[in-house]
Every structure is written in structure tokens, then in C-alpha cells.
Amino acid sequence: MKVLVVGGGGREHALIRKIKDSKKVDSVACCPGNGGISYDAQCYNVSATDIDGVVNLAKEIQADFVVVAPDDPLVAGMVDALNEAGFKTFGPRANAAIIEGSKVFSKNLMLKYNIPTAEYKVFDNVDDVIGYLTEKNEFPAVIKADGLALGKGVIIPETLEEAIAGVKEIMEDKIFGASGNNVVVEEFLTGPEVSVLAFTDGKCVKPMVSSMDHKRALDGDKGLNTGGMGTVSPNPYYTEEIAKECMEKIFIPTINAMNSEGRTFKGCLYFGLMLTPKGPKVIEYNCRFGDPETQVVLPRLKTDIMDIFEAINNETLSDLDIEWSQEACACVIMASGGYPKTYKKGIEIKGLTDGQADGVTVYHAGTAISDGRLVTSGGRVLGVTALGDSLEAALEKSYKAVKGIEFENAHYRTDIGQKALKALNC
Ligand code: AMP
Numbered sequence: 356m357k358v359l360v361v362g363g364g365g366r367e368h369a370l371i372r373k374i375k376d377s378k379k380v381d382s383v384a385c386c387p388g389n390g391g392i393s394y395d396a397q398c399y400n401v402s403a404t405d406i407d408g409v410v411n412l413a414k415e416i417q418a419d420f421v422v423v424a425p426d427d428p429l430v431a432g433m434v435d436a437l438n439e440a441g442f443k444t445f446g447p448r449a450n451a452a453i454i455e456g457s458k459v460f461s462k463n464l465m466l467k468y469n470i471p472t473a474e475y476k477v478f479d480n481v482d483d484v485i486g487y488l489t490e491k492n493e494f495p496a497v498i499k500a501d502g503l504a505l506g507k508g509v510i511i512p513e514t515l516e517e518a519i520a521g522v523k524e525i526m527e528d529k530i531f532g533a534s535g536n537n538v539v540v541e542e543f544l545t546g547p548e549v550s551v552l553a554f555t556d557g558k559c560v561k562p563m564v565s566s567m568d569h570k571r572a573l574d575g576d577k578g579l580n581t582g583g584m585g586t587v588s589p590n591p592y593y594t595e596e597i598a599k600e601c602m603e604k605i606f607i608p609t610i611n612a613m614n615s616e617g618r619t620f621k622g623c624l625y626f627g628l629m630l631t632p633k634g635p636k637v638i639e640y641n642c643r644f645g646d647p648e649t650q651v652v653l654p655r656l657k658t659d660i661m662d663i664f665e666a667i668n669n670e671t672l673s674d675l676d677i678e679w680s681q682e683a684c685a686c687v688i689m690a691s692g693g694y695p696k697t698y699k700k701g702i703e704i705k706g707l708t709d710g711q712a713d714g715v716t717v718y719h720a721g722t723a724i725s726d727g728r729l730v731t732s733g734g735r736v737l738g739v740t741a742l743g744d745s746l747e748a749a750l751e752k753s754y755k756a757v758k759g760i761e762f763e764n765a766h767y768r769t770d771i772g773q774k775a776l777k778a779l780n781c
Pocket residue numbers: 473497506507508509541542543544545548570627638639
């Protein structure tokens with residue numbers, strides 16, 4: 356098979372490495388890919404959001420299967436267009452991807468089908484939101500732009516002034532464009548967060564091993580929200596008992612709800628969960644693999660990933676046993692200094708060796724090849740990932756590898772996995 360992967364970050368690199376391992380796969384192509392991905396796949400300069408461009412590329416290279424990884428093309432209907440052109444795909448169609456594309460949709464779905472989530476109200480104009488927040492006067496408040504916002508559409512103001520400023524930025528200044536036409540105001544929940552990615556063909560749902568993201572830029576969960584600065588798997592808070600509860604109260608009801616709405620979801624459904632004192636609740640759904648969750652989940656997958664993708668495509672997922680390794684996995688993101696705000700690009704990266712150390716894989720997120728040199732080309736640059744017999748061992752290997760890699764102004768958190776280790780030792 357020739358498999359085309361759409362996207363160009365660390366998540367796509369991790370997917371490509373797994374797809375390359377498949378006994379069914381002869382070659383992998385990627386668009387647009389990145390510097391590191393180009394060692395593993397033939398990269399084509401077609402944007403991940405260019406639906407016609409991707410359909411034409413799939414035709415030109417005669418792809419047997421197309422995996423669409425990022426949210427924007429899924430929400431915009433790239434899978435629909437590929438299916439109409441006759442391609443087999445992995446990823447939801449647009450009418451199901453809306454579960455991530457609109458927070459108003461997902462919150463209303465959860466309310467209608469009794470899926471546990473934070474209480475909420477939806478607003479379509481600034482005055483009403485401000486009036487509501489003023490009257491309620493409970494902080495921190497949680498305010499979310501309705502649409503896609505590069506993972507930055509959630510604000511958690513501590514004061515009314517901050518809340519008003521944030522709402523104005525979203526709804527008046529439109530910092531996230533039309534995504535801010537509507538906002539959701541939510542109850543502030545507390546508890547450990549867990550990411551669970553799940554394979555589903557719309558008939559059954561098979562959760563993958565759990566993981567924990569570290570969203571803030573700085574140690575101690577300080578600084579700005581980012582796309583994710585590191586991950587570990589498994590997440591020690593996610594016990595078997597909690598997994599069972601989530602299956603019964605959240606995962607199966609969500610798949611059934613989407614079917615009842617005539618929006619069957621096929622692909623990877625990401626459940627962002629908070630384990631609150633009142634039980635697990637959904638913080639967010641994503642219609643795709645998480646980044647950098649994928650980088651710690653897929654290295655633990657033992658089953659041939661193309662068998663899974665084909666089973667989902669054929670709606671025979673319930674017949675397949677998916678196996679996972681018992682090892683732990685850790686991913687430390689090395690970012691450009693300044694991320695998630697402004698940062699320099701084009702800085703040479705040194706210290707990367709082909710195989711790295713045993714059990715260590717460096718997934719490339721923002722790299723490019725310029726004049727034969729590997730250089731930085733984005734905010735998140737590398738995901739330095741290691742498997743180990745324990746979380747401690749995995750973290751030790753990742754951080755050892757991080758120390759051997761250099762680029763000017765590199766920034767990484769030094770406390771990835773510390774919360775998980777504390778939970779394990781309790
Ligand atoms: P999201 O982009 O929806 O994942 O939200 C970003 C982060 O905001 C989450 O990872 C949580 O830490 C936090 N968050 C979102 N919703 C809530 C909520 N209702 N209560 C408390 N924290 C929240």
C-alpha cells in the first residue's frame with residue numbers, strides 16, 4: 356500500500372513511523388510534512404488545509420489510503436472530498452468533526468444525551484455575556500470561543516476585568532475570527548486531567564492507553580497555554596475503575612449520541628477529561644489524534660496500525676484485538692525560545708543522531724532542511740520521546756537525550772511527568 360498522511364507536525368511524524376512499521380505498507384507520503392518527516396516519507400508541498408490540492412495529490416501519487424490528521428481539514432470536509440473521489444480514508448467526515456469544530460454543538464450534545472460535563476451557557480453577543488458574568492460574579496470563570504482556535508480559544512479569568520477584556524477580544528476584536536461569534540461560559544471544574552484517544556468505527560469504541568498533557572509553557576504549570584509541552588503515558592490517575600466508568604458514562608454514550616444525530620463518527624475521537632470530585636467529566640472533544648499525546652500513545656501500540664485503520668474504514672473494528680505494551684512512554688517538547696508568542700526560525704539544530712539512544716525517538720514538529728542543514732521552522736520543534744520499563748526510566752532517557760540536542764534559545768520544561776510520578780508514589 357501507498358499511504359498519504361496529511362499534516363506536518365510531531366503527531367504526523369509519530370503516525371508515519373507507525374504506518375511505516377505496517378507489514379502492509381510499501382511507502383508513505385506526506386503533505387506538507389517537515390524536515391524530519393522527509394527522512395521517513397516523500398513530502399509534497401501541498402497545504403494540509405487545501406482540500407482540492409490534497410485530492411489531486413492523492414490521485415497523482417495513486418494513494419491507496421489517506422490519513423487526515425489535523426482538525427481544520429477534517430472540520431472543513433477533506434475526508435468527504437477524498438471519499439467522493441473514491442479514496443479510503445482515516446478521519447471523520449465534516450458532519451462528525453463538528454464535535455471539535457463547534458463547542459456549542461458539543462456542549463448541547465452532552466446536555467441532550469446526559470454525558471457528564473461542566474454546566475454552561477451559550478451567548479451570541481458581548482453585552483449578554485458581560486451581564487451574565489457580572490451578575491454571577493464567580494471566578495475563576497471559563498470562557499470558550501465556539502470554533503477552532505489553535506487550542507488557544509479558552510480563557511480562565513480570575514477577575515471580572517480580565518473576563519470582560521477576554522470576551523471583548525474574542526467577540527469584538529475577533530482574535531480567533533468567526534470562531535468567536537459565539538462563546539460558551541462554563542462552570543470551573545477541578546481535578547486531574549486525562550487525555551484518552553479512542554478508535555471508533557461508529558459501531559464500537561476502543562480506547563487507547565491513557566496519557567497526560569502539560570499545556571502551560573513553564574515549569575509548575577505556569578506561563579501561557581501552549582499546544583502542549585510534553586506528555587506521559589499511562590496517566591496514573593486513570594485507574595481501571597475510572598476507565599470503566601468513562602466507558603459506560605462517556606465513551607459509549609458519545610458514540611451513540613453521534614449516531615442518533617445522524618453524524619456517525621469514524622476515526623480517532625479524543626476525550627479531554629477532568630476527574631472531578633463528582634466523577635469524570637468531559638472538558639473537550641477533539642475529532643483527531645492529540646498532539647503531543649500521539650507521540651506517547653502510538654509507541655506503545657503493538658497491533659499493525661493499518662489493520663486498525665482498515666477495520667475502521669470497513670466498520671469491523673469489534674473483530675480486532677488491539678494490543679498495547681506495558682511500558683511507559685514520555686515525550687519532552689523542545690520549543691523555540693519565545694513560544695507560544697514570537698520566536699525566531701531557521702536556527703540550526705545540532706546533536707541529532709540517526710538512531711538516538713536505545714528506546715529514544717525524536718519526532719519532528721517544526722523543522723526544515725535548509726542548505727542541507729536541519730533548522731527550526733516552528734514553535735514546537737522536537738518531541739524527544741522514550742519508552743521505559745517505568746515512567747521514571749522513560750523520563751530519564753528522554754531528558755538525557757534532550758541534553759544532547761542543541762539549538763539557540765531552545766526551551767523545554769524540566770518537570771514533565773513529575774505530577775504523574777507523585778501520583779504513582781502516593
Ligand atoms: P481546552 O483547549 O478545551 O483543552 O482547554 C484548555 C485547558 O483549559 C484545559 O486543558 C483545562 O486545563 C482548562 N479548562 C477547560 N475547561 C475547563 C473547565 N470547565 N474548568 C476548569 N478548567 C478548564
